[in-house]
Amino acid sequence: xxxFTTDLDRTLIFSHRTIGERGDVQCVELFEGKExxxxxxxxxxxxxxxxxxxxxxxxxxxxxMQYERISFFQQQLIPSYAVMANGGIVFKDGKRDAQWDxxxxxRMKDALPIRDFTTRFQxxxxxxxxxxxxETEGLFYMLAxxxxxxxxxxxxxxxxxxxxxxxxxxxxxxxxxxxxxxxTKEAAVQYVASELPHTKHIxxxxxxxxxxxxxxxxxxxxxxxxxxxxxxxxxxxxNVILKEGADFAEAMLAQILATKTTV
Numbered sequence: 379x380x381x382f383t384t385d386l387d388r389t390l391i392f393s394h395r396t397i398g399e400r401g402d403v404q405c406v407e408l409f410e411g412k413e414x415x416x417x418x419x420x421x422x423x424x425x426x427x428x429x430x431x432x433x434x435x436x437x438x439x440x441x442x443m444q445y446e447r448i449s450f451f452q453q454q455l456i457p458s459y460a461v462m463a464n465g466g467i468v469f470k471d472g473k474r475d476a477q478w479d480x481x482x483x484x485r486m487k488d489a490l491p492i493r494d495f496t497t498r499f500q501x502x503x504x505x506x507x508x509x510x511x512x513e514t515e516g517l518f519y520m521l522a523x524x525x526x527x528x529x530x531x532x533x534x535x536x537x538x539x540x541x542x543x544x545x546x547x548x549x550x551x552x553x554x555x556x557x558x559x560x561x562t563k564e565a566a567v568q569y570v571a572s573e574l575p576h577t578k579h580i581x582x583x584x585x586x587x588x589x590x591x592x593x594x595x596x597x598x599x600x601x602x603x604x605x606x607x608x609x610x611x612x613x614x615x616x617n618v619i620l621k622e623g624a625d626f627a628e629a630m631l632a633q634i635l636a637t638k639t640t641v
């Protein structure tokens with residue numbers, strides 16, 4: 379069996395805006411009665427084919443509640459493992475993995491506790507380019523950014539201050555993530571990989587938060603539309619598929635299906 383660990387948003391599922399000009403799509407997420415995320419019918423067919431020869435593990439920065447809104451992984455293809463909260467939560471057979479919870483807390487013990495985040499970084503949080511902030515699963519913060527008002531010098535000062543407390547950060551479009559430096563997708567994926575016998579590990583993602591997971595794998599895939607390709611260009615350390623939206627996902631899945639199962 380292969381192991382396929384994949385980011386979700388803008389890698390495997392897409393909004394109306396990012397999926398591309400496609401008519402053959404299925405809604406896979408509703409929020410407050412509104413359609414949020416989509417896959418193409420071809421993607422869905424290829425994923426069902428792939429599950430016969432691979433462990434498919436969704437890996438997302440979404441909270442548990444946000445992940446559970448994705449009906450495809452609740453009703454159509456139910457994975458044995460899933461990773462949420464940027465590696466902070468591992469689900470095994472539909473239940474939270476208590477062993478991983480314990481390991482996460484141990485790994486974060488040298489970082490500033492999340493309960494102290496708001497007071498320690500009060501000055502930085504008060505910048506006018508931060509519109510709102512959200513705590514995720516008691517593990518990290520996401521701050522919504524006004525890109526037009528963003529002052530990069532002030533943001534870098536915040537990032538430097540975070541680093542002194544054992545935290546790291548990512549600016550991803552209109553979202554600024556601040557999280558303990560040990561809270562990574564690749565750490566959780568390494569744990570899951572040790573639990574699932576496999577002959578080849580394949581990973582996919584579009585953002586810099588996915589890069590460690592892709593580099594951990596035997597093969598990594600990233601799209602033309604993604605942050606990783608925008609940053610590295612032709613020097614990208616993982617495989618780039620020069621397609622966007624659902625066209626990328628379909629091409630990637632077809633390549634994985636054609637991949638031999640030995641490293």
